[in-house]
Amino acid sequence: MNTLISTTILGFFCACSSQSPGGFGGTGNGSTTDSGNTDSGTGNGLPSADTVWEVPDRGFDLLASNGLLYASTQAGGAIWSYDPSTGVEDKLAWDLGDLQAIAMDNDEILAAFTDSHVEGWVATIEPPKGVEVIASATEDGVLFRRPAGLAYGDSGEVYVLDTKAEFIWKISSAGVASIFYEIGGVAIFFFDGALYLGGDQGVFEVDRGGAVLLDERPAYGLEVVSGNLVASNTSNFVFYVGGEQLATGDLGRPGAMANLNGTLYIMDTVTGDVSAVDFN
Numbered sequence: 001m002n003t004l005i006s007t008t009i010l011g012f013f014c015a016c017s018s019q020s021p022g023g024f025g026g027t028g029n030g031s032t033t034d035s036g037n038t039d040s041g042t043g044n045g046l047p048s049a050d051t052v053w054e055v056p057d058r059g060f061d062l063l064a065s066n067g068l069l070y071a072s073t074q075a076g077g078a079i080w081s082y083d084p085s086t087g088v089e090d091k092l093a094w095d096l097g098d099l100q101a102i103a104m105d106n107d108e109i110l111a112a113f114t115d116s117h118v119e120g121w122v123a124t125i126e127p128p129k130g131v132e133v134i135a136s137a138t139e140d141g142v143l144f145r146r147p148a149g150l151a152y153g154d155s156g157e158v159y160v161l162d163t164k165a166e167f168i169w170k171i172s173s174a175g176v177a178s179i180f181y182e183i184g185g186v187a188i189f190f191f192d193g194a195l196y197l198g199g200d201q202g203v204f205e206v207d208r209g210g211a212v213l214l215d216e217r218p219a220y221g222l223e224v225v226s227g228n229l230v231a232s233n234t235s236n237f238v239f240y241v242g243g244e245q246l247a248t249g250d251l252g253r254p255g256a257m258a259n260l261n262g263t264l265y266i267m268d269t270v271t272g273d274v275s276a277v278d279f280n
Helices: none
Strands: 050-054 059-065 067-071 079-083 088-093 100-103 107-113 119-126 130-135 147-151 157-162 165-173 176-181 187-191 194-200 202-207 208-214 221-225 226-232 237-240 246-247 253-258 263-268 273-278
Touching: 050 176, 059 079, 059 100, 059 263, 067 100, 067 202, 119 147, 119 157, 130 165, 147 187, 147 226, 157 187, 165 263, 176 202, 187 221, 187 226, 221 263, 237 253, 237 263
Parallel strands: 059 253, 100 147
Antiparallel strands: 050 273, 059 067, 067 079, 079 088, 100 107, 107 119, 119 130, 147 157, 157 165, 165 176, 187 194, 194 202, 202 208, 221 226, 226 237, 237 246, 253 263, 263 273
């Protein structure tokens, strides 16, 4: 979430970088490992990210919708909004419990929760404190454990990444949950009819028939800009899946990303702050 999760595809290329995308929608070598990428660090001509939002209670998930950024928090069970154009932040919801991922579809707010990683659930949120559970187990009684990533599909379904059970759940538009695929990861993203997963083992395209490795570098956040899938990790910061590095930054662990008005925002899951790279 993530997500991270953003459905807005925005312009991304500019004179800041002459590097071309790779693998997903371009050319490049996706076999470079996280520890061996020579693009990481400064002095390579890449744009650098700067902190723009110190999320109260430490941010976790991040998304963009309706011209605003939204973040779930690591403490306080809250959802905050932030307007980058004015710098105004607003506490949208609070006291929700052990909140994990968030997603938005028009005005619907979706959130994932866990109870000490033993049981988990996905619910719609009615600010400031309303929670209506829509799924917590499959029809066969298999429990959600730690649903920590959410992605809307293109037919009203929701894909849920469970980082404890190491499943991707699928919740139909009617609210029926099923196992979509058994795999571990930390980030999930749906784009153009395809589902993508990021984690320590790299970036995969996943369907019920299997998982195809697109890039073996770790990926803790996924986003799409100008039709190209990008990912985040500690060594490569932000990079094209299957291709080159896009930007540098000083974050403890880059995670969820959101693209808003040509600027890419990246959550630091260590500090809970949001940094930005402006490609306008």
